[in-house]
Amino acid sequence: MTPKIDRFLAERQPETPCLVVDLDVISANFGALRSALPQAEIYYAVKANPASPVLQRLVELGSNFDAASLSEIERCLAAGADPSSIAFGNTAKKMGDIASAHSRGVRLYAFDSEPELEKLAVAAPGSEVFCRMLVANRGAAWPLSDKFGCSAEMAVDLMIKARDAGLAARGISFHVGSQQTEPGAWQAAIGEVARIFTALAEKGISLDLVNLGAGFPIRYRDEVPDLPAVSEAIRTGIARAFGNRPPALMIEPGRILTANAGLIRAEVVLVSTKGYGERVRWVYLDIGKFGGLAETMDEAIRYALRTEHPDAETGPVILAGPTCDGADILYERADYRLPMNLKAGDKIDILDAGAYTASYSSVGFNGFPPLREYYL
Amino acid sequence: MTPKIDRFLAERQPETPCLVVDLDVISANFGALRSALPQAEIYYAVKANPASPVLQRLVELGSNFDAASLSEIERCLAAGADPSSIAFGNTAKKMGDIASAHSRGVRLYAFDSEPELEKLAVAAPGSEVFCRMLVANRGAAWPLSDKFGCSAEMAVDLMIKARDAGLAARGISFHVGSQQTEPGAWQAAIGEVARIFTALAEKGISLDLVNLGAGFPIRYRDEVPDLPAVSEAIRTGIARAFGNRPPALMIEPGRILTANAGLIRAEVVLVSTKGYGERVRWVYLDIGKFGGLAETMDEAIRYALRTEHPDAETGPVILAGPTCDGADILYERADYRLPMNLKAGDKIDILDAGAYTASYSSVGFNGFPPLREYYL
Numbered sequence: 001m002t003p004k005i006d007r008f009l010a011e012r013q014p015e016t017p018c019l020v021v022d023l024d025v026i027s028a029n030f031g032a033l034r035s036a037l038p039q040a041e042i043y044y045a046v047k048a049n050p051a052s053p054v055l056q057r058l059v060e061l062g063s064n065f066d067a068a069s070l071s072e073i074e075r076c077l078a079a080g081a082d083p084s085s086i087a088f089g090n091t092a093k094k095m096g097d098i099a100s101a102h103s104r105g106v107r108l109y110a111f112d113s114e115p116e117l118e119k120l121a122v123a124a125p126g127s128e129v130f131c132r133m134l135v136a137n138r139g140a141a142w143p144l145s146d147k148f149g150c151s152a153e154m155a156v157d158l159m160i161k162a163r164d165a166g167l168a169a170r171g172i173s174f175h176v177g178s179q180q181t182e183p184g185a186w187q188a189a190i191g192e193v194a195r196i197f198t199a200l201a202e203k204g205i206s207l208d209l210v211n212l213g214a215g216f217p218i219r220y221r222d223e224v225p226d227l228p229a230v231s232e233a234i235r236t237g238i239a240r241a242f243g244n245r246p247p248a249l250m251i252e253p254g255r256i257l258t259a260n261a262g263l264i265r266a267e268v269v270l271v272s273t274k275g276y277g278e279r280v281r282w283v284y285l286d287i288g289k290f291g292g293l294a295e296t297m298d299e300a301i302r303y304a305l306r307t308e309h310p311d312a313e314t315g316p317v318i319l320a321g322p323t324c325d326g327a328d329i330l331y332e333r334a335d336y337r338l339p340m341n342l343k344a345g346d347k348i349d350i351l352d353a354g355a356y357t358a359s360y361s362s363v364g365f366n367g368f369p370p371l372r373e374y375y376l
Numbered sequence: 377m378t379p380k381i382d383r384f385l386a387e388r389q390p391e392t393p394c395l396v397v398d399l400d401v402i403s404a405n406f407g408a409l410r411s412a413l414p415q416a417e418i419y420y421a422v423k424a425n426p427a428s429p430v431l432q433r434l435v436e437l438g439s440n441f442d443a444a445s446l447s448e449i450e451r452c453l454a455a456g457a458d459p460s461s462i463a464f465g466n467t468a469k470k471m472g473d474i475a476s477a478h479s480r481g482v483r484l485y486a487f488d489s490e491p492e493l494e495k496l497a498v499a500a501p502g503s504e505v506f507c508r509m510l511v512a513n514r515g516a517a518w519p520l521s522d523k524f525g526c527s528a529e530m531a532v533d534l535m536i537k538a539r540d541a542g543l544a545a546r547g548i549s550f551h552v553g554s555q556q557t558e559p560g561a562w563q564a565a566i567g568e569v570a571r572i573f574t575a576l577a578e579k580g581i582s583l584d585l586v587n588l589g590a591g592f593p594i595r596y597r598d599e600v601p602d603l604p605a606v607s608e609a610i611r612t613g614i615a616r617a618f619g620n621r622p623p624a625l626m627i628e629p630g631r632i633l634t635a636n637a638g639l640i641r642a643e644v645v646l647v648s649t650k651g652y653g654e655r656v657r658w659v660y661l662d663i664g665k666f667g668g669l670a671e672t673m674d675e676a677i678r679y680a681l682r683t684e685h686p687d688a689e690t691g692p693v694i695l696a697g698p699t700c701d702g703a704d705i706l707y708e709r710a711d712y713r714l715p716m717n718l719k720a721g722d723k724i725d726i727l728d729a730g731a732y733t734a735s736y737s738s739v740g741f742n743g744f745p746p747l748r749e750y751y752l
Binding site for chain 1: 421422423426443444445446447448451465466467468469470471488489490491492495510513521522523524525526527529530553554643645646647648649650651652658660662666670673696698699700701702703704705708719720721734735736737738739740741742743744745746
């Protein structure tokens with residue numbers, strides 16, 4: 001992908017499978033995102049790629065961090081992040097983890113229910129909180145279901161309770177779903193948030209923060225709206241909903257900062273057919289669903305592939321992972337085509353794989369080790 | 377589940393989530409399986425639970441081993457297994473891994489394609505091989521799709537090629553899919569195998585091994601046929617297909633040996649609703665799809681649960697894991713009910729979780745550590 005990665009692969013010939021990330025691409029992505037949405041504070045979604053070199057680079061760039069767990073908070077701190085730059089964004093946290101985060105200086109927390117609010121009031125007294133609102137995820141490649149967020153009506157009541165419990169009621173968050181390809185999704189959600197702001201203002205609570213979540217789509221195999229289209233939709237949505245009193249904005253990007261910074265180099269283990277006269281070949285790679293490609297679940301994320309035979313004639317394939325698990329199939333319906341002369345031992349690169357890969361690897365399902373990682 | 381596990385939980389109060397396995401249950405399962413199918417050699421499917429204490433116990437019991445990777449072979453050897461007791465059962469192997477297995481003394485290999493056969497002839501010369509035949513997986517809770525095996529017609533040709541390449545053509549394997557609830561599935565496959573035996577006998581190749589795979593169902597939440605029903609179907613199928621010249625049999629059980637030997641102790645992180653007047657509560661546990669419960673994918677495996685409130689009134693719930701991933705939902709459609717008084721901090725036991733759990737855990741998705749394991 002980048003000259004640095006290609007040089008590393010050529011010179012080091014690393015054992016496969018492995019993830020290779022060019023940190024300079026993350027820097028470029030961070031700059032582009034900041035330019036596209038200058039009014040928003042960036043909180044990097046650590047779960048996308050929690051590797052220390054990534055976190056260190058983002059600390060240098062002045063990023064804030066959205067952590068899903070106490071362990072992610074500790075990784076950020078170890079990478080040099082200031083506690084004031086960290087939000088504990090998971091809406092379901094253990095009381096002990098909240099207390100530990102608070103004792104380390106974390107002062108911004110997400111919640112979406114009264115029991116969670118009660119934990120925060122006890123274990124993180126006086127902290128700033130935002131309530132996550134449930135929104136529709138249509139248009140997202142990796143939807144968030146209804147797992148996070150509460151109704152707008154409940155969010156209003158919870159923010160009042162937050163204030164009454166001595167917490168600083170800062171604002172409302174939402175998430176339109178990962179790989180959201182309809183910019184209108186952000187606008188619809190922003191409109192709902194503004195109505196919550198108005199309802200709370202009438203109760204004497206003045207919110208000042210909208211957490212826009214993330215979901216900014218990146219290009220894998222298929223075209224998606226570009227960042228300017230999304231940022232324009234957000235800008236318009238904020239102006240329409242809040243007029244000349246815009247709130248502070250935060251975003252929690254993960255994929256858009258790290259995905260295209262890395263590739264996974266894999267190896268073909270076997271190319272075969274199951275019977276005579278079959279047109280579709282089975283291609284078995286040394287990485288699969290349980291080795292880092294979890295986002296191929298339901299063929300949701302469709303990675304672009306690169307082989308050593310760019311000009312060869314291609315034919316249809318089913319792509320599978322190396323385990324003896326029948327569910328370890330990457331793509332069966334997504335119309336992948338690979339060179340007709342592909343064979344065992346050939347290298348194959350899975351592109352734009354810098355996000356949501358290595359940290360998903362199993363500890364050793366079928367005895368295969370976790371994904372090796374190199375950060376350049 | 378067992379007094380030993382309950383005593384451990386009460387005395388040690390281990391940090392959750394954790395898997396606790398009673399090795400004596402594995403011994404009992406091994407004995408029961410040997411009694412039910414005395415004519416079959418047991419090759420334990422290491423992938424089901426590759427923990428060293430499990431492998432050591434099975435070595436003591438005289439088990440053989442079905443390994444999916446070189447690393448699993450090494451684990452078996454480290455646990456004291458003799459190389460002659462190990463089959464390399466993955467049909468897609470790297471050439472170097474075959475050579476390493478061969479150098480360690482492994483002499484029995486699976487394959488289902490000509491390219492794989494060519495690798496075996498080079499890297500494991502003279503070894504015994506069996507060809508995996510593709511069969512329908514109807515009736516299986518965790519089906520194997522068409523990922524493994526070839527057509528019967530191709531299997532015949534491949535066995536001739538195996539002999540011609542200097543390999544010992546031993547027999548045919550198949551797998552009816554994990555958690556197979558229709559005993560007739562084994563009978564249908566055995567009939568197909570017998571036809572391959574006949575076709576090859578006419579070409580002067582005398583096979584003597586049928587690898588029945590596994591798929592023996594265990595009881596999770598729902599009733600399944602018991603082991604005697606399955607073994608009777610197999611016995612009848614073999615008698616019908618092979619008459620008074622029965623072949624040697626091997627089986628590759630995993631789940632039926634280890635699943636009911638363990639439970640996962642988890643903790644409730646949050647119980648909430650998303651809006652007013654909702655009947656279904658969301659229950660967030662400290663373990664989810666990426667922490668060891670991968671087999672809840674598509675709600676395929678439905679674990680029985682045990683709470684500290686056995687007599688409490690129950691109500692419907694959606695069960696979710698602790699990560700900020702919308703796909704990390706365990707059960708949404710499977711009609712789970714839990715006590716109305718369930719609350720954050722309560723313990724919850726996921727029963728019959730000794731197989732296909734710990735080794736599936738991610739290395740640290742969302743910062744959550746891999747599943748802790750205790751073997752008693």
